[in-house]
Amino acid sequence: MAPEPAKVLVVGRSGQVASALRAAAWPGFLALEWRGRESLDLRRPEAVAEAVRTGGWAAVINAAAYTQVDRAETEREDAWAVNRNGPAALAESCGRAGIPLIHLSTDYAFDGTKAEAYVETDAVNPASFYGLSKAEGEAAVRDGTAAHVIVRTSWVFSPVGTNFVKTMLRLGRERKELRIVDDQRGRPTAAADIADAVSRILAALLTGKSDGFGTFHFAGAGATSWHGFAREIFRQAALRGFAPVPAVTAIPTSAYPTPARRPINSVLDTTRIERVYGIVPRRWEDALGETLDALVRPAESTARKEVMR
Ligand SMILES: NC(=O)c1ccc[n+]([C@@H]2O[C@H](COP(=O)([O-])OP(=O)(O)OC[C@H]3O[C@@H](n4cnc5c(N)ncnc54)[C@H](OP(=O)(O)O)[C@@H]3O)[C@@H](O)[C@H]2O)c1
Numbered sequence: 001m002a003p004e005p006a007k008v009l010v011v012g013r014s015g016q017v018a019s020a021l022r023a024a025a026w027p028g029f030l031a032l033e034w035r036g037r038e039s040l041d042l043r044r045p046e047a048v049a050e051a052v053r054t055g056g057w058a059a060v061i062n063a064a065a066y067t068q069v070d071r072a073e074t075e076r077e078d079a080w081a082v083n084r085n086g087p088a089a090l091a092e093s094c095g096r097a098g099i100p101l102i103h104l105s106t107d108y109a110f111d112g113t114k115a116e117a118y119v120e121t122d123a124v125n126p127a128s129f130y131g132l133s134k135a136e137g138e139a140a141v142r143d144g145t146a147a148h149v150i151v152r153t154s155w156v157f158s159p160v161g162t163n164f165v166k167t168m169l170r171l172g173r174e175r176k177e178l179r180i181v182d183d184q185r186g187r188p189t190a191a192a193d194i195a196d197a198v199s200r201i202l203a204a205l206l207t208g209k210s211d212g213f214g215t216f217h218f219a220g221a222g223a224t225s226w227h228g229f230a231r232e233i234f235r236q237a238a239l240r241g242f243a244p245v246p247a248v249t250a251i252p253t254s255a256y257p258t259p260a261r262r263p264i265n266s267v268l269d270t271t272r273i274e275r276v277y278g279i280v281p282r283r284w285e286d287a288l289g290e291t292l293d294a295l296v297r298p299a300e301s302t303a304r305k306e307v308m309r
Pocket residue numbers: 011012013014015016017018035036037038040041042043063064065066067082104105106107134152153154155156157161162
């Protein structure tokens with residue numbers, strides 16, 4: 001008889017990364033189960049502990065987070081409960097069960113004042129409450145279990161959920177000109193590529209091919225500004241029939257005030273994950289093309305032209 005597959009709990013169901021994990025290639029010996037917030041609420045530590053203790057899991061992936069960066073400035077309790085206390089409970093329970101935890105975190109743990117790309121050993125110093133809640137979540141995961149992999153990523157996009165690519169396409173349909181910040185730099189990252197990295201990390205850990213625990217940076221290859229990102233979105237969208245393309249004007253951060261401060265430099269150095277796991281990120285522009293294939297339908301743009309005639 002074939003051995004039972006190893007069960008993996010994914011916390012989060014409909015988010016960008018949680019959804020991408022569903023489409024990722026998984027080795028046949030793993031069976032993943034997703035829990036959305038309605039069935040496993042990270043704000044309830046005792047429910048989290050119970051779910052980890054009783055599931056017979058071989059590993060846990062935490063793809064869930066409170067991700068509304070500006071709203072976190074006022075909804076502090078919620079952001080803290082989901083981003084700090086939930087992961088703390090997950091890590092403690094995984095530690096007790098003796099199973100690895102893969103946890104996702106963010107470039108917003110850094111203040112963005114460094115001139116070069118951030119490496120894993122750089123000190124965190126978040127500039128926003130969201131960043132603080134995520135940085136403290138990371139710390140709690142490290143305290144809770146040695147068998148953790150924290151994957152810090154940045155500027156996530158995918159065909160689902162809320163993200164910069166979808167926002168640009170929506171605004172592009174509504175306006176002739178978009179004014180986009182040009183002095184914050186980062187590495188756009190496809191949720192599909194994060195899912196692929198997580199799948200490879202977990203497979204390596206569970207087959208004993210790696211004991212690479214700790215913190216890793218993973219982000220799409222190449223850095224740009226939000227303005228550069230927007231221009232590339234519309235360049236590639238136009239190739240897929242999106243029209244008319246809005247003018248994209250560069251503005252400084254000072255001209256676009258937001259409740260939460262963002263790091264000026266969000267660029268993550270990914271050398272460590274390349275060295276330890278052999279995971280080499282692809283160009284973010286290539287990954288963007290795949291996302292736009294799913295989001296820009298030539299039929300839709302043809303219909304818009306008809307309406308405009
Ligand atoms: N988005 C970015 O640009 C970005 C950048 C850097 C790092 N990250 C990190 O990457 C990870 C994934 O982000 P994402 O973009 O995939 O997020 P997302 O699309 O906003 O999805 C958030 C997920 O969190 C779940 N969730 C929210 N509140 C919850 C609660 N109380 N209990 C349980 N689950 C809850 C949601 O559950 P449901 O499935 O039930 O809706 C959803 O699956 C996060 O750790 C985030 O901090 C994101």
